[in-house]
Amino acid sequence: xxxxxxxxxxxxxxxxxxxxxxxxxxxxxxxxxxxxxxxxxxxxxxxxxxxxxxxxxxxxxxxxxxxxxxxxxxxxxxxxxxxxxxxxxxxxxxxxxxxxxxxxxxxxxxxxxxxxxxxxxxxxxxxxxxxxxxxxxxxxxxxxxxxxxxxxxxxxxxxxxxxxxxxxxxxxxxxxxxxxxxxxxxxxxxxxxxxxxxxxxxxxxxxxxxxxxxxxxxxxxxxxxxxxxxxxxxxxxxxxxxxxxx
Numbered sequence: 001x002x003x004x005x006x007x008x009x010x011x012x013x014x015x016x017x018x019x020x021x022x023x024x025x026x027x028x029x030x031x032x033x034x035x036x037x038x039x040x041x042x043x044x045x046x047x048x049x050x051x052x053x054x055x056x057x058x059x060x061x062x063x064x065x066x067x068x069x070x071x072x073x074x075x076x077x078x079x080x081x082x083x084x085x086x087x088x089x090x091x092x093x094x095x096x097x098x099x100x101x102x103x104x105x106x107x108x109x110x111x112x113x114x115x116x117x118x119x120x121x122x123x124x125x126x127x128x129x130x131x132x133x134x135x136x137x138x139x140x141x142x143x144x145x146x147x148x149x150x151x152x153x154x155x156x157x158x159x160x161x162x163x164x165x166x167x168x169x170x171x172x173x174x175x176x177x178x179x180x181x182x183x184x185x186x187x188x189x190x191x192x193x194x195x196x197x198x199x200x201x202x203x204x205x206x207x208x209x210x211x212x213x214x215x216x217x218x219x220x221x222x223x224x225x226x227x228x229x230x231x232x233x234x235x236x237x238x239x240x241x242x243x244x245x246x
Contacts, residue, residue, distance in 0.1 A: 072185030072239040080104040082151040088158025092120030109135040140168045145175045156185045169222035176244040184240040215240040
């Protein structure tokens with residue numbers, strides 16, 4: 001009877017151990033699932049801001065992309081009376097910069113995320129009140145503007161997310177005036193300094209970095225002329241420029 005009791009006791013200990021390990025495994029699985037959901041939610045908010053998390057990242061991007069934008073805009077001519085469109089206007093800092101350069105012009109911004117439109121309007125509230133800025137919710141794939149409307153179109157840290165690169169570049173071409181310019185500015189490219197570090201994140205965001213040759217070919221295929229590419233190797237930045245034929 002003693003031996004039998006010892007066996008029963010040991011069996012219960014074994015079962016208890018298995019149960020504890022099972023609970024720990026389930027806790028780990030739940031933690032990993034919740035972490036993954038949180039990460040995916042955050043990445044989705046970066047891609048298309050709608051909630052406070054997205055608005056938080058818009059503020060960060062306004063600050064972190066400022067120097068990149070200044071560098072890129074140095075490569076294009078901006079006259080005082082230009083009509084300018086900023087595609088993927090995000091938190092609105094680029095619109096603010098453009099309004100400061102085209103002091104007698106009109107600046108439009110579009111973004112497909114309502115959260116970005118709201119943040120951008122808030123950032124540029126004074127310029128909107130004075131009639132110098134207008135911001136709309138719209139996709140680059142279907143811009144709500146007539147043909148031959150803009151002297152300059154800017155796209156800062158946004159081309160990654162365009163659903164159909166060639167067609168979307170052609171849609172931008174449609175709204176440019178003959179001789180007008182598209183400038184694409186990005187903080188990384190395929191062979192850039194930080195590409196290896198950023199590649200996993202870009203994969204999660206379902207985007208990709210284009211190389212210099214890829215950008216050149218994209219501009220050409222979409223119908224642009226006088227194409228130029230600029231790279232700041234120390235930062236890994238890239239800037240592509242093309243004009244609508246006269």
